[in-house]
Amino acid sequence: KMDSKVKLYLKRARTEMNMATLLLKTSNNKILNDFDIPEDETFYSGVISHCYYSIFYSAKAMLLSKNIETEAPEVHKKTLDSF
Known part of the structure; x- marks a missing residue:
């Protein structure tokens, strides 16, 4: 059971990093015009x-x-304090 929870947390971590990468690339790209979002708008x-x-x-994990x-x-806080 614990191993499956570790895998779940690692999957969530990867998903969050993928989302961050997507937002970063979107913020650095003129693709925003395709969504009618002003050019000076970012998602940093x-x-x-x-x-x-x-x-x-x-x-x-x-x-x-x-x-x-x-x-x-x-x-x-508990997670940080556990280190």
């Missing part, structure tokens, strides 16, 4: 957020592989 805050969650889920599980409330 979304890139940062998705990168954060990629790191967060990777950390949870690593901790869980060491039999350390963090849960709500304050799961982000």
Whole structure:
């Protein structure tokens, strides 16, 4: 069971990083015109957020592989403190 949770967290981490990459490429590309989004509009805050969650889920996977599980409330703080 634990191994499947580790895999799930790693999959979430990859998904978050893929989303960050997509948003970064979109922000750096003139594709925004295709969506009627002003050229000066970017999604860098979304890139940062998705990168954060990629790191967060990777950390949870690593901790869980060491039999350390963090849960709500304050799961982000608990995850950091577990290092």
